[in-house]
Amino acid sequence: MTPPAFPRVGLRFENLDKRYGSLLALRKVSVAIAPGECVVFAGRNGSGKTTLLRVAARLVRPSKGTISFSGEALHGEPQETRPGFVAHATMVYDELTAEENLLLFARLQRVPQPERRVDALLQEVGLSDRRASLVRTFSRGMRQRVAIARALLHEPAIVLLDEPATGLDPQGVTWLTEAIRRLRDSGRTILMSLHGESEISSLGTRAIRLDAGSIVADTRTGATFRSILTFADA
Amino acid sequence: MIGAAVLFLVGAAAYASFYIAPEERTMRVIQRIFYFHAASAWAGMTAFSICFVANLLYVWRRDEKWDSLGVSSAEVGLAFITVVLITGPIWAKPAWGIYWTWDARLTSTFVLWLLYISYLLLRTLIEEPDRRALLSALFGIFAFIDVPIVFGAIRWWRTQHPAPVIMGGPGSGLEPTMRKVFFFSVLALHALMVFLIAERYRLEKLRTDLELVRRELEAT
Amino acid sequence: MSLLPNTAVLLGKEVRTEFRSRELLTTTIVFILIVIVLFSFTFDPTSDESRRFAPGLLWLAFLFASSLMLQPCFLREQHNDTLSALRLSVSDPFAIFLAKLIANTLFLLLTELLLLPLFATMYNVPVFSVLHWLVLVFFLASLGISIAGTALSAISAQARMRELLLPLLMLPLLTPILVASTEVTKALFDRAPYVQWKGIGFLAVFDVVFLTALWLFGEYLLEE
Numbered sequence: 001m002t003p004p005a006f007p008r009v010g011l012r013f014e015n016l017d018k019r020y021g022s023l024l025a026l027r028k029v030s031v032a033i034a035p036g037e038c039v040v041f042a043g044r045n046g047s048g049k050t051t052l053l054r055v056a057a058r059l060v061r062p063s064k065g066t067i068s069f070s071g072e073a074l075h076g077e078p079q080e081t082r083p084g085f086v087a088h089a090t091m092v093y094d095e096l097t098a099e100e101n102l103l104l105f106a107r108l109q110r111v112p113q114p115e116r117r118v119d120a121l122l123q124e125v126g127l128s129d130r131r132a133s134l135v136r137t138f139s140r141g142m143r144q145r146v147a148i149a150r151a152l153l154h155e156p157a158i159v160l161l162d163e164p165a166t167g168l169d170p171q172g173v174t175w176l177t178e179a180i181r182r183l184r185d186s187g188r189t190i191l192m193s194l195h196g197e198s199e200i201s202s203l204g205t206r207a208i209r210l211d212a213g214s215i216v217a218d219t220r221t222g223a224t225f226r227s228i229l230t231f232a233d234a
Numbered sequence: 235m236i237g238a239a240v241l242f243l244v245g246a247a248a249y250a251s252f253y254i255a256p257e258e259r260t261m262r263v264i265q266r267i268f269y270f271h272a273a274s275a276w277a278g279m280t281a282f283s284i285c286f287v288a289n290l291l292y293v294w295r296r297d298e299k300w301d302s303l304g305v306s307s308a309e310v311g312l313a314f315i316t317v318v319l320i321t322g323p324i325w326a327k328p329a330w331g332i333y334w335t336w337d338a339r340l341t342s343t344f345v346l347w348l349l350y351i352s353y354l355l356l357r358t359l360i361e362e363p364d365r366r367a368l369l370s371a372l373f374g375i376f377a378f379i380d381v382p383i384v385f386g387a388i389r390w391w392r393t394q395h396p397a398p399v400i401m402g403g404p405g406s407g408l409e410p411t412m413r414k415v416f417f418f419s420v421l422a423l424h425a426l427m428v429f430l431i432a433e434r435y436r437l438e439k440l441r442t443d444l445e446l447v448r449r450e451l452e453a454t
Numbered sequence: 455m456s457l458l459p460n461t462a463v464l465l466g467k468e469v470r471t472e473f474r475s476r477e478l479l480t481t482t483i484v485f486i487l488i489v490i491v492l493f494s495f496t497f498d499p500t501s502d503e504s505r506r507f508a509p510g511l512l513w514l515a516f517l518f519a520s521s522l523m524l525q526p527c528f529l530r531e532q533h534n535d536t537l538s539a540l541r542l543s544v545s546d547p548f549a550i551f552l553a554k555l556i557a558n559t560l561f562l563l564l565t566e567l568l569l570l571p572l573f574a575t576m577y578n579v580p581v582f583s584v585l586h587w588l589v590l591v592f593f594l595a596s597l598g599i600s601i602a603g604t605a606l607s608a609i610s611a612q613a614r615m616r617e618l619l620l621p622l623l624m625l626p627l628l629t630p631i632l633v634a635s636t637e638v639t640k641a642l643f644d645r646a647p648y649v650q651w652k653g654i655g656f657l658a659v660f661d662v663v664f665l666t667a668l669w670l671f672g673e674y675l676l677e678e
Binding site: 293 | 602605606609612613614615619622623626627629630633634637652653656659660663664667671674675677
């Protein structure tokens with residue numbers, strides 16, 4: 001296996017609070033994630049999973065607390081720890097083609113040889129033949145694949161996935177599982193939020209349960225994987 | 235207690251405007267409104283300056299109290315500016331025969347009034363408190379830095395199209411006693427402004443504390 | 455520093471998107487036309503008086519149109535949450551604003567220049583001799599409108615009643631632009647045209663002040 005083209009990065013959340021008006025979406029969340037871990041976050045809707053991932057992506061500014069990154073060969077540049085983020089929304093432009101979208105984000109992130117990188121990714125996600133079609137014409141599954149390609153353009157060390165299987169048909173889920181497996185096996189640190197047990201959740205090396213913004217269970221501290229995932233929809 | 239003292243000050247200023255200041259030659263009695271008109275303008279501008287500083291501090295510190303100070307001083311400032319806009323026509327009608335002459339200061343004051351009305355309106359249209367505080371603070375900052383440009387541009391515009399000036403410059407051509415009464419009015423209205431902002435701030439703090447309690451309750 | 459390259463890339467995206475659909479441009483041009491025609495019913499365009507009103511009407515029409523045209527600016531980035539993708543991808547969030555305000559300036563300028571000949575014909579105003587000065591005024595004013603409008607549209611996109619809110623926020627703020635542009639244009643439409651340097655000065659000052667403010671505070675406008 002070729003060595004990773006990115007530094008292995010770990011994350012640490014310390015005492016995170018996020019308040020939205022009278023709602024505390026995150027309460028005193030503290031957790032350390034080692035480089036290369038594949039963490040599954042489970043919990044009901046509104047338990048804070050999405051907020052936590054958006055804080056990790058530095059899209060959301062916490063009301064209190066800090067987030068820090070650690071890893072060898074880190075120079076403290078924000079770009080190094082810029083995550084690949086696959087969210088509920090596809091975060092791509094419907095009125096541009098798949099190729100135009102990917103080129104746009106590749107150039108913005110100063111990816112070297114952007115055209116070549118975009119070619120490779122389109123191939124990897126199986127959209128080479130639809131590269132010149134507007135994203136507006138894509139099915140949900142295809143959009144998800146563009147979103148994943150977009151997230152991986154800059155070879156991120158950290159990948160964040162927020163309920164990535166939503167709206168995918170069984171074929172799509174199988175493809176997604178394989179894609180995440182490859183990401184995990186290449187040594188990337190992965191955080192994903194899921195609803196319950198599935199093909200995807202079995203990829204996790206650790207599971208954490210959130211409830212009303214707090215961490216209530218962690219496989220690191222003794223809970224079982226199964227219990228964390230199956231209570232998710234209770 | 236302090237309220238009573240402030241009220242006394244304002245009453246004293248009113249008395250001074252009517253009985254101590256000498257009557258002005260051309261305008262006569264109606265000119266006396268000048269003391270409140272101009273002093274209100276100054277008090278309003280001071281209130282908006284406080285709002286500006288509070289806005290900057292909120293963006294920097296994100297402490298709720300700066301947002302409370304911001305909305306309090308904006309509301310009080312708006313009240314004073316409303317007084318300016320009302321007393322202007324009251325003066326203009328007997329003096330010029332028309333209610334409004336679009337003179338530079340009054341026109342600029344009107345735009346100022348619109349800017350801060352927009353500030354308050356914006357706040358009612360954003361529900362989430364932190365977002366409301368941040369976005370209104372940013373608009374408040376943009377609005378305030380616009381103020382000198384607005385005044386400058388409108389004053390220049392008026393030199394292109396001269397029109398009757400509703401009030402002479404404060405202090406310009408004012409006889410010594412008049413000047414003293416004027417500055418006393420400024421002092422009194424500033425005291426009133428501080429008092430009103432403090433009261434409004436207290437109210438705002440009560441409201442946000444209530445929100446906090448409600449939040450704690452919902453958490454359990 | 456990647457501010458300029460990022461801005462260039464984003465500017466390309468903004469322009470390409472607009473020219474593909476031409477939605478903003480066409481609706482803005484039609485709106486201004488409607489306003490100009492309606493104005494002609496309220497003021498007799500053939501009388502000599504109307505030549506005095508013409509510059510003011512022109513700029514009022516541009517201002518109203520721009521307060522509508524600038525609305526989708528940040529609103530459309532909420533669709534599919536592309537704003538988050540942009541925030542993740544650029545190193546300096548100011549690039550997002552810079553690209554959008556340059557694009558908006560270009561679009562505004564384009565509509566103004568397209569409508570100028572029509573306006574000149576309908577209101578009988580000679581524009582050829584002063585065309586380059588008109589372009590200068592149009593540019594400085596459109597820049598100011600775009601800077602303020604782009605910033606404010608980031609605010610209104612996060613509030614309710616955003617269709618009414620943006621004009622409400624923009625129009626009082628832009629009074630110096632209205633005043634200065636009208637005066638300069640009036641001087642240029644005069645029988646003996648001359649350049650109102652003070653007016654141009656006001657426009658330039660407005661542009662510099664607000665661009666600086668946007669540079670200082672822009673990132674907070676996008677915060678979550």
